[in-house]
Amino acid sequence: MKTKSLINLILVGIFVFCQSCSKDNDNPNPITPPSSIDIVGLSKIEDILNGDNQNLIDLLHIVRGSVGKKGPASKTIWSRKNDYGLGLYISANHVYNISGWSSRDAEFFDITSENLGIFETSQIPPTNGNIVWGNTLIADFPLIHFDISPSATNTNILPSEDFYLGIIDNQRVEQGDFPQYPNLVQINTPLDMYDQYNRTKLDQTWNMPYDGENAMLVGYPQDKENYPNGAVAIGKILSDLEAATIINEWKVAGESEGDIPYNSLVEFFVEATGLAGMSGGGAFNSDGQLLGIMVRASDAENAPKVIRVVKITHIKSKLTEFYNGLSQTDKEKINSLISGEI
Numbered sequence: 508m509k510t511k512s513l514i515n516l517i518l519v520g521i522f523v524f525c526q527s528c529s530k531d532n533d534n535p536n537p538i539t540p541p542s543s544i545d546i547v548g549l550s551k552i553e554d555i556l557n558g559d560n561q562n563l564i565d566l567l568h569i570v571r572g573s574v575g576k577k578g579p580a581s582k583t584i585w586s587r588k589n590d591y592g593l594g595l596y597i598s599a600n601h602v603y604n605i606s607g608w609s610s611r612d613a614e615f616f617d618i619t620s621e622n623l624g625i626f627e628t629s630q631i632p633p634t635n636g637n638i639v640w641g642n643t644l645i646a647d648f649p650l651i652h653f654d655i656s657p658s659a660t661n662t663n664i665l666p667s668e669d670f671y672l673g674i675i676d677n678q679r680v681e682q683g684d685f686p687q688y689p690n691l692v693q694i695n696t697p698l699d700m701y702d703q704y705n706r707t708k709l710d711q712t713w714n715m716p717y718d719g720e721n722a723m724l725v726g727y728p729q730d731k732e733n734y735p736n737g738a739v740a741i742g743k744i745l746s747d748l749e750a751a752t753i754i755n756e757w758k759v760a761g762e763s764e765g766d767i768p769y770n771s772l773v774e775f776f777v778e779a780t781g782l783a784g785m786s787g788g789g790a791f792n793s794d795g796q797l798l799g800i801m802v803r804a805s806d807a808e809n810a811p812k813v814i815r816v817v818k819i820t821h822i823k824s825k826l827t828e829f830y831n832g833l834s835q836t837d838k839e840k841i842n843s844l845i846s847g848e849i
Contacts, residue, residue, distance in 0.1 A: 588847020
């Protein structure tokens with residue numbers, strides 16, 4: 508992230524993370540997500556977990572296993588509902604480094620036959636839920652990126668195109684000499700991850716942001732001295748009118764984010780502080796559903812502290828549009844990996 512919420516859903520019955528959500532959930536006392544969450548400033552993950560706000564502790568346990576590291580920044584596992592139960596994740600193009608893509612036109616990679624996987628810098632939380640991760644790396648395969656403007660750079664890319672999809676499987680190694688590469692994506696075993704309440708397997712893994720509600724933001728700042736095990740913040744989701752006001756306030760304060768127009772179809776604003784490295788990290792509602800990924804934040808001294816989040820609904824629409832435009836042969840190459848969310 509450049510250094511620089513949620514009307515509760517009316518549900519039929521009570522939304523409970525139950526043992527029957529998945530056959531591999533062996534927790535006898537599942538958590539019922541809080542109906543709301545209190546605003547909390549940017550904090551260490553461990554400080555929240557060691558605190559006395561049980562609502563935040565419960566919610567953080569539901570979502571934090573879904574957010575991992577990708578290079579100097581973050582990535583978020585959207586779902587494990589594909590045919591193989593592997594981790595379908597989202598991160599930001601500027602996290603990947605857009606010059607690394609072979610084309611700026613939208614493209615997919617047939618990772619069952621083409622090996623673009625890496626181990627280096629790729630981590631997700633340990634399966635036992637430990638706060639300290641150690642040096643275990645996990646295989647990371649880029650799957651699909653969408654159109655990127657010819658003039659876009661890592662620093663000026665717009666939220667509307669600053670995201671891509673990837674896959675994580677069970678191949679793990681301990682950090683060693685560079686480089687280390689995994690084998691082709693392994694499809695024989697579902698991804699084993701810290702997801703004790705099966706957030707990534709629920710019928711509805713994502714949702715819309717709602718004005719005025721609070722979102723939980725989780726990511727991994729580059730400031731490892733102050734946030735060695737990641738950071739979390741709770742902030743209010745701003746209305747479109749409030750977001751437009753923020754843009755004007757940014758311009759007055761000399762904040763460069765004021766030069767990027769607000770696009771309500773693509774993004775939403777969360778009133779919270781973001782740090783470099785949190786890009787690609789997830790924004791979640793009080794039910795633990797994914798709302799989007801963080802991509803940019805203000806950092807000018809006198810500017811309002813706000814984080815730009817790309818809506819999962821925009822990402823999903825771009826994925827659907829891309830998929831529908833493929834030939835049947837090409838659809839078959841990626842359908843099994845995205846089937847649960849398209």
